Amino acid sequence: MKRFFLLALFAVVLTTVIFADVVYKRDETLYAGGGLWAPPSNWNPITPWNAVTGTVGLIYETLYGYDPLKDELIPWLAESGKWTSKNSFEIKLRKGVTWHDGMPFTSKDVKFTLELAKKIPEISYSYLWNWIAKVDTPDDYTVVFTFSSPRYHEWNYQLYQLPIIPEHIWSKMSKDEILTGANEKAIGTGPYMPETYSDDRMVYLRNDNWWGNKIFGQPKPKRIVYLRVLSNNVALGMIMKGELDISNFFLPGVPTLKKTYSDIHTWFAKEPYMLSDNTAFLFINTTKKPLNDPNLRRAMAYAIDPNIICRTVFEGQVLPSNPVGFLPIKGWMKYYPENAVKQFGFKYDPKIAKDLLDKAGYKDINKDGYREAPDGSKFKVSIIVPFGWTDWMESIKLIASQLRAVGINAEAQFPDFSKYWEDLTSGNFDMAINNFNSQMSVSPWTMFNWLFNSNFDKYMYNGNFGRYNNPKLFDLITQLNSTPMEDIAANKKIVEQIAEIFLKDMPAIPLWYNGMWFQASTQVWKNWPSEKNPYAYPVTWGGRWQTGGVLMLIGITSK
Template sequence: MKKFFIFSAMLLVLFTSLVLADVVYPRKETLYAGGGLWSPPSNWNPITPWNAVTGTVGLIYETLFGYNPLTDELIPWLAESGRWTSKNTFEIKLRRGVTWHDGTPFTAKDVKFTYELAKQIPEIYYSPIWTWLAKIDTPDDYTVVFTFSSPRYHEWTYNIYQTAILPQHIWSKRTKDEILSGANEKAIGTGPYLFETYSDDRMVYLRNENWWGNKVFGQPKPKRIVYLRVLSNNVALGMIMKGELDISNFFLPGVPTLKKTYSDIHTWFDKEPYMLSDNVAYLFINTTKKPLNDPNLRRAIAFAIDPSVIARTVFEGQVLPSNPVGFLPIKGWMKYYPENAVKQFGFKYDPKKARELLDKAGYKDINRDGFREAPDGSKFKVEIIVPFGWTDWMESIKIIASQLRAVGINAEAKFPDYSKYWEDLTTGKFDMAINNFGSQMTVSPWTMYNWVFNSQIASEMYNGNFGRYNNQKLFDLITQLNMTPMDDIASCKRIIEQIAEIHLKEMPAIPLWYNGMWFQASTQVWKNWPSEKSPYAYPVTWGGRWQTGGVLMLINLKQ
C-alpha cells in the first residue's frame, strides 16, 4: 500500500508539472527569466536563503534597505530612513501603510522579532550579530533602535539590505524545526509579487496589485514572472534568440558574435566587455602544504599567470582581468582602493620576474627534467582544481597550468566532480583551486576580505580562506576596518593599505579575473532594459540579489 501511495504521489507531481508547463500566460504580461534556478523549486524559506528559490527574498520577502551598486547608495525600502544617532546606536524609521500579503499591518514588532529570533535560535545564519548587538528597542510602531556593544559599521550596512524581515504573526507560531528547515510553501511577505505556483521546471510569481511600493517606486510591469529552470547554456542561448527567455543571467558563450547578428539581443555594454564585473575569481593556494607555504613561491606564481589571455580567449572578451587586490571596479569599493600598496608591492604578468623570484628563492631545475625542485632539492608538483562541467573555469586552469609550466613549475589541471571539488576545497585536500563564492559585489570590500581571509580557521572551511592562511595581524586589521565608520574614507583607506600590503607580500590567494554580471536580454517583448547608456538598475535576478537592482528593473521595463 505504501508503494502505491508513493507511486501515486509521483504521478501527481509529474501530472502537475506537465499541466503547468502547458499553461499559456498572456505573453505581453509575462516575463520569462533564467539563470538562478538550478534544481526543482522546493524551498521558500528566507531563514535558509542559500536553499530558497530565487525571488524568495526581494519579490516575496523584503529587506529594510536596497542597495544600488551603480551609485553606491542605500535605497530606503521597508525602512523610510536609517541613521547613526550615536557611535553605537542606529535608528530606523519604518514606512507607514505597508501590509503583509494577508493584509496584516507591518510594524516595528516584525523587525524586532526577525532579529531577536536569531538570538533565540543560534543556528540561524545571522545569529552571530548578537555577539556585537546588545538590544533592540521599539519606542513606537514605526521606530526601531539598535544598540550595539561594539558597532561593526561595514557588516551592519551589508546586513540591512540582506536580512529579510519576517511576519511575527506567522513565524512566532512555528517550531524550531519549521523555522530552520521548513519549506515555507505559499510564503507570505510584503513584496511586489505573490507566491502563485510552481512545477519541476519553473517558479511562477503573480504581481501583488496592493504592493505598498506602487505609490513609492511605481508598479512592476510584468503581471507574472515565470522563472525557468534551464540546465544548459546552449538551450538558454537558443531561448534568448527566439524570445522565449526575456532575461538570462547565465554565462552564454558566443554572445559577442551574436550581438553583431541579432539586434534583439541586449547586453549592458554594446561592445567588450559586454558585462558588468560582479565578482572575483580567486586562485586559492593551500598554505599548509610544502612548498606552497612559501610566500616567495606564491608571489612567483602570481607573476607567472596572465589572466588577460583567459579573459580574451575563454570568456571571449566578456570579462576583465582583476586588479592586484581583487577590488571590483565599482564606486563603493574603488573609493578605498589602496594605490600605494599596489604601486609598491603589486604584481602583473611578468614571466621574467617570476623566474627571477624562483631563482632567488632557491627553486631550480637540478635534475634537468624541465621542472624546478624545491629549495631542499625535493621534487614537487601542484594540481589546480575546478569542478567538472564548469567549462569556462576548466579551460582557464588549463591555461594557468601551461603558464606555470613555462616558468618551470610542474602544474596540472584537474577536474573532479563538484562534490569532490567541494570536499577537497573545504577540508584542505587541494593544492590550488579557483573559487568566487564570497567575492561578489557588495556595499564594502570588507565582505571580500572577511571571506578571502576568514579568521575562523577550522578543519572544514565552508566560507572562504580555503588555503587556511593564518595571520593574526591581518585578521585584526580586517576587524578594525569593520569597526571604522564607512564614511570615514581616509581612515578606512589607511587600514586597507595595510591589509593590501600583507596580501601582496604573502599572496595566499591570487585575484585573477572578474566574473561578469551575466546579463543578456531579448527586446522582442520587453524593452528599456538597463544598460551603460541607461544605468537605472543593476540587472540581476540571482537569489538574494533582487534587492540590489532586480526589482527596480521590473518597475522600469516597457513594452
C-alpha cells in the same frame, strides 16, 4: 569560438520548451533564467541559500536595497536610518506597509526577526548577537539597535541582506518548521507572491497592492516565470527565439551573435559586454610545502596571464582583475590602496617570475624541465575546478601551462562538484579557483572577511580555503569593520595595510572579474538597463533582487 557559435545555432534549431497547460499573456509575462538549478521546493527566508530565487526581494523584503551603480543604500521597508550615537542606529519604518495577508507591518516584525536568531542560535544570522546588545521599539514605526561593539561595514551589508518576516505567522511555528520548513505558502511584504510551480519553473504573481507602487512605481510584468534551464546553449537559443526574456547565465558565443541578432541586449554594446560582479581567485593551500612559501606564491602571480583567459576563454566578456581583487565599483574603489599596489603589486611578467624563483632557490637541478624546491625535493601542484564548469576548466588549463612555462610542474584537474567542494573546504587541495563570496557589495570588507576568514575549523565553508593564518591581518580586518564608513581616509589607511600584507604574502591570486551575466531579448520587453541607461543592476540571482532586480522590473516596458 567557432565551436560555441555552431553549438548556439544548433540550439536555436533544436530548442523546444514544454510550457505548462496554462498560457499566460505574453506581454504581461517575464520569462527569466540563470538562478534556478533544481526543482522549486523551498521558500524559507531563514535559509535563503536553499530558497528559490525571488524568495528574498520579491516575496520577503529587506530594510534597505542597495544600488551598486551609485553606491547608495536605498530606503525600502525603512523610510530612513541614522547613527544617533557611536553605538546606536535608529530606523524609521514606512507607514502603510502591509503583509500579503493584509496585516500591518510594524517595528514588532523587525524586532521579532532579529530576536528569533537570539532565541534559536542555529539560525544563520544569530552571530549578529555577538555585537548587538538589544533591539528596542519605542513605537510601531521606530526601531533602535544598540551595539556592544559596532561593526559599521557589516551593519550596512546586513541592512540590505536580512529579510524581515511576519511575527504573527512565524511566532506560531516550531523550531523545526523555522529551520527546515519549506514555507510553501510564503507571506511577505514584497511586490510579488508565489502563485504556482512545477519541476521546471517558479511562477510569481504581481502583488497589485504592493506598498512600493506609490514610491517606486509598479513592476511591469504581471507574472514572472522563472525557468529551470540546465544548458547554457539551450538558454542562448531561447533568448534568440524570444522564449527567455532575461538570462543571468554565462552564454558563450554572445559577442559573435550580437553582430547578427539585434534583439540580443547586453549591458555594454561592445567588450566587455558584462558588468564585473565578482572576482575569481586562485586559492593556494598555505599549509602545504612548498606552497607555504610566499616567494613561490608571488612568483606564480607573475607567471599567470589573466588577459589571455579573458580574451580566449571568455571571448572578451570579462576583464582581468587588479592586484587586490577590488571590483571596479564606486563602493570599493573609493578605498582602493594605490600606494600598496604601486609598491607591492604584480603583473604578468614571466621573466620576473623566473627571477623570483631563482632567488628563492627553486631550480631545475635534475634538468627535467621542472624546478625542485629549495631543499632539492621534487614537487608538483594541481589546480582544481568542478567538472562541467567549462569556462573555468579551460582557464586552469591555461594557468597550468603558464606555470609550466616558468618551470613549475602544474596540472589541471576536474573533480565533480561534490568532490571539489569537499576538497576545497577540508583543505585537501593544492590550488583551486573560487569566487563564491567575492561578489559586489557595499564594502570590500565582505571580500576581505571571506578571503581571510579567521574562524578556523575542520571545514572552511566561509572562505580562507587556503587556511592562511596571519593574526595581524585578521586584526586589521576587524579594525576596518569597526571604522565608520563615511571616514574614507581612515578606512583607506587600514585597507593600505591589509593590501600590503596580502601582496607580500599572496595567499590567493586575483585573476579576473566574473561577469554580471546579463543577456536580454528585446522581442517582448524593452528598456532594459544598460551602460547608457543605468537605472538598475540587472540581477535575478537568489538573494540579489534587492540590489537592482526589482528596480529593473519597474523600469522595463512591453511597449
